[in-house]
Amino acid sequence: MKLELRGITKRFGSLVANDAIDLTVEPGEIHALLGENGAGKSTLMNVLYGLYHPDAGEILLDDRPQHFAGPGEAMAGGIGMVHQHFMLVPVFTVAENVMLGNEWTTGPLGFLSQKQARAKVRELSDRYGLQVDPDAVVGDLPLGVQQRVEILKALIRDAKVLILDEPTAVLTPQEIDDLIRVMRELAAAGTGIVFITHKLREVKAVADRITVIRRGKVVGEAAAAASEAELASLMVGRDVALVVDKPPVETRDVALRIADLVVEDDRGSTTVDGVTLDVRGGEIVALAGVQGNGQEQLVEVLLGLRPAERGTVELDGESVLGRSTHSILQRSVGFVPEDRQHDGLVGSFSVAENLVLDLFDRPPYGGRLGMDNAAVADNAQQRVTEFDVRPPEPAAPANTLSGGNQQKVVIARAMSRPLRLLVVSQPTRGVDVGAMEFIHRRIVAERERGTAIVLVSSELDEVLSLADRIAVMYRGKIIGVLPSGATRDEVGLMMAGVPQEQAQQEALEKPSLLAGLDADGGTA
Incomplete structure (x- = not known):
């Protein structure tokens, strides 16, 4: 089944998350959608899956326009989606998870038939080399196998186009190998695959074609033969050094x-x-x-x-x-926490205030008489320049910055003094x-x-x-x-x-x- 997106636009208030995006996925093609977090990749796929309704543009399957009112209609139309965060019930078996929302029944009273579900799981597992035990409890399975269960859920609903949203985020290299093998098996059988990621190496290993989006717009297409440096340049809009220059360690x-x-x-x-x-x-x-x-x-x-x-x-x-x-x-001691928004910043505080969250009660920024606003402002101006925080406005609330610039504020605070x-x-x-x-x-x-x-x-x-x-x-x-x-x-x-x-x-x-x-x- 051929998938075509024409001029898809999606707005959230004044934010244009998707701006007139065109994308075509042929049957049996692995098409990578490449872009940094916040570029609009997941929003576009949520539009395709019926979770969002586009403000403009259309979706076509085999040249026929579609209007999905929700995921149920998208699945019925042949669209399957494996989310970055798995939608599985850990205490249920594989067969029970696969049945959810797609229950098989038997007899005049309509009893659930787990036998049919187990048989279907075994059939598809054997056909695509997924190696999943239908009677295994999902919570006991490695993450790579749980992901195969998510793929099985889509295949059992007869998905002709499969969306994989950041599928390698929690996998080991060996589990990524297994996923690539499964993707190739599915593509060989005619399934079109949209592979959403920001990881250049994986794109090159598996994609037939690559579409790069930046800030909600398609900025280019590339073949798998393109170098990582070329792809990174498309993603960011300038040349980027991908190799860390690190002199020998002197402990x-x-x-x-x-x-x-x-x-x-x-x-x-x-x-x-x-x-x-x-x-x-x-x-x-x-x-x-x-x-x-x-x-x-x-x-x-x-x-x-x-x-x-x-x-x-x-x-x-x-x-x-x-x-x-x-x-x-x-x-x-300096600390950069895992979740900058929850643990690293106070979003409503200014950039200047966030830069001294761990030092506000110590000279030169504060003491018994309160905070020295002039010293806090001087420090902020230095750090914003030194760490290239954009826009360079220390008085702006931290939650108005992009994710990358918020992270620079957290890094600047952690490294703004001599550390052990x-x-x-x-x-x-x-x-x-x-x-x-x-x-x-x-x-x-x-x-x-x-x-x-x-x-x-x-x-x-x-x-x-x-x-x-x-x-x-x-x-x-x-x-x-x-x-x-x-x-x-x-x-x-x-x-x-x-x-x-x-x-x-x-x-x-x-x-x-x-x-x-x-x-x-x-x-x-």
Whole structure:
């Protein structure tokens, strides 16, 4: 089935999220929709799926105009969508999840027929090599297999066009390989696929055609042979350096020492299980792992946001366990939280005020007589210039800035004074390639000043390019520490729980599909 979008426009008040977008997906084609977060990719697909109604333009399937009043009509028309955040019930089996909203019944009384659902799951699983057990409980499955369940839900409804929205966000490299194989199987059988992503390497590995959108508009089309640098330039509108320039590490004394740390989450489950790790001044140690393996709770303990059940955390030989976040930050610790809007900024406060959130009660910004507004304004002017915050208006509320510029404010605050330790969690989440380049440079510059840096990132390319050492976390434990220069396959296998020596051997014997692409998008 051929999909065509003509002149799709969608507005939210004064914001034009989609501006006269044209897109054609042929049967059996994998068409990548590439753009940074906020570019309008997901909005466009939500229009196609009937979740939003376009303000202008039309949708055509096999040259026939369509008017979807909701997702039910879109599914009936042959459109399937796998959302970035899975829409599954964890306590249900695969078959039960697949049946939801599409129940099979048997007999005159209309009893649910799980037998039919299981049979259909097995049939499609075998046909496309999905390898999904219909009787497995979804909550017990790895994330990569849960994603296959989402794909099965769409296929069982006879989807002819499948939308995959940021499908690799929580997958290991090996699970991404499996997804690419499934996508190719589906395309070979005639399914058209819209692959929404901001990851250049994956686009090049699987796409037949690439459409790039920026700020709600189509800015170009490219073939899969285009380099990553060319694609990045289209996304941002200028040339971007994709390789981090990082001189050799010159480590100093141990700044942060973690020993036998045990932490529980809010439900009382152990999420950090006996972690021991040293971080020296002048090095970047990355905590790599699929989200949900204890990294978040470990960071919270380091910053005094969560108590530990057992163990020690020392900064320059002094215990910081049990101290308040304010007390820890005053010990020359900088912090970039994972969620800038929830934990990093007060949106209604000005940029200037946000830049001193952790220093407002200390000279030169404040004291017993209150805050010195002139000093706060002078600091803001310096930081806005130094960190290229746009627009350069310190008095503007922080929530009026774009995501990338909000992140620059958080980074500027964390790095605005001499540091002994910097903890950065997901530093480039939701920012464009240009802002990413800038943030990476600042992190490396902080390393050169001798600061000990703990990096938490779900972006494996970011981990590999920035880290001097990589501590891989799996189910709350550090299962190995890899040096700079480790391959994405080694790290990816360990993220899935494979022991370090075995991962290194398997990475040599069976490299992933993405391992063959270099940083510039060519073949290695």
